[in-house]
Amino acid sequence: METWFYVVESIDGDYANLRRTDIDSADLKLVARALLPEGIAEGTKLKYELMQYSVIE
Template sequence: METWYYEVVSIDGDYANLKRTDIESDDLKLVARALLPPEIMEGSRLKYELMQYFMVE
């Protein structure tokens, strides 16, 4: 089981651009907001584990 950490860089309509924070990477991942916690906003930190995204304090 792998765990990855992301930061919400931007939100564009029904999609959010996520940037990995647990490794050095400039790549952004485009994810449908329906797959993300409803309370996300730009700057939110997320954990991806077991094919689900969770808010991280």
């Protein structure tokens, strides 16, 4: 299984724009907030592993 790292760039209603931080990319990924951990905000760092997002420090 692969692991990807993201940062929340912006939140727009029920969706969040995530940018990968483990590779050099300016592309954003639009993700439904229902799939993300509660309490995220702009700048929150996330790990995606085993089809789940979790907050990292």
